[in-house]
Structures are given as C-alpha cells and as structure tokens.
Amino acid sequence: MIALDDTDRAILRALVADATQSAGAVGRVLGLSQPATWRRIKRLEDAGVIAGRRIDLDAEALGFGVTVFLGVKLATKGRVSLEDFERAATAIPEVQTVQHVLGLYDYRLRVTARDLADFERVLRRRIMTLPGVGQVEANVLLGEERRPGPLG
Missing domain, CATH: 1.10.10 (Arc Repressor Mutant, subunit A)
Structure with a gap:
C-alpha cells in the first residue's frame, strides 16, 4: 500500500x-x-492506485432508458459453473457489470435496456439461459446519485 x-x-x-x-x-x-x-x-x-481512466456515458441519451439490477443465485455451484457463468454473462452486451457477491445471491448484474419490453427479452432469451442460473430477482433503477467516495 x-x-x-x-x-x-x-x-x-x-x-x-x-x-x-x-x-x-x-x-x-x-x-x-x-x-x-x-x-x-x-x-x-x-502503484495501482489509479487503475485506469474511463468515460461515463449517459445510457438514457443513448436510448437505454431502463437499468435493472439482477440478483442471480446459481442452481449449482462449483468452480467450473462460476467461470462458465461469468464468461457467458460478460458476453451479453446489455450486461454492464458482473459482480460476484457474498449474501443471498451469488452474482449482481447491472443490465441496461431500451425499455421494459427490451429488458424482458434480454432476461428471457439471454440471462435465464446462462449456465447454472437458478433464482433471479430484479430491481429497476429509479434514480441514482453519485457519492464522492472515500476521498471526498
């Protein structure tokens, strides 16, 4: 450090x-x-303190008006299924982040879609067909505030 x-x-x-x-x-x-x-x-x-630089895009301005956070619990767990799930989930363009978490769910996904109908299509055709998917819970983003973080 x-x-x-x-x-x-x-x-x-x-x-x-x-x-x-x-x-x-x-x-x-x-x-x-x-x-x-x-x-x-x-x-x-x-030193790795600055890990990279990025641009934040306005998803809504690009036509993606819906953001949904998904809690995904895998039906079967094991090293192979975790890697397979992560590889397949990160290949879906609408999935913005894939976070392996500790708690009720195994993964938390941030998914953007044009509208709710588009999200439903992504959920049914892409996410529910991912390897090992068991239970899924969706939370639609209503608003977001940026916090300054530990340096603020």
Whole structure:
C-alpha cells in the first residue's frame, strides 16, 4: 500500500471529477508544475492506485432508458459453473457489470435496456439461459446519485 499525502489526494479528487484533465491542468489548479504533477500521477498509476481512466456515458441519451439490477443465485455451484457463468454473462452486451457477491445471491448484474419490453427479452432469451442460473430477482433503477467516495 502506498502512502498518500494531501497533494496526492487532491490530484485523485481532481481526476475523479474529470479524468480527461491533463497533468498541466491539474497542476495549475493545485499550484504544481506540469512535470511534478505528471510524476505524481505516474507514481499513483504504477502503484495501482489509479487503475485506469474511463468515460461515463449517459445510457438514457443513448436510448437505454431502463437499468435493472439482477440478483442471480446459481442452481449449482462449483468452480467450473462460476467461470462458465461469468464468461457467458460478460458476453451479453446489455450486461454492464458482473459482480460476484457474498449474501443471498451469488452474482449482481447491472443490465441496461431500451425499455421494459427490451429488458424482458434480454432476461428471457439471454440471462435465464446462462449456465447454472437458478433464482433471479430484479430491481429497476429509479434514480441514482453519485457519492464522492472515500476521498471526498
């Protein structure tokens, strides 16, 4: 584990807010030079603190107005069935995340669809046919607030 100082945390907060910022832009806000900021960002990347950068797309603007969280309990458990399920679930384009969890369900899936009819099609034709699927519970997303996380 890498030791983080206040400047490192400020850099991380700036990048969480907008990962497209250059080291120079982040440094200007924090009163650091571009090279010093770049070295710190590189150190955070090398240490695995910054695992990657991504763009958040607005699913609704892209025509995907429904997001559903599925709790999936496998009918049969075993190393082979877990790997088979994960491989097959991640191959479905509408499945945004596949999380192996501890609790009532074995997996939590985030699924996007154009509308409820489209979700029903994905559920019946793709998800319910995944290897090892037993019980499935659906929770439709009504709203979502972004929390700042541990650095906020």
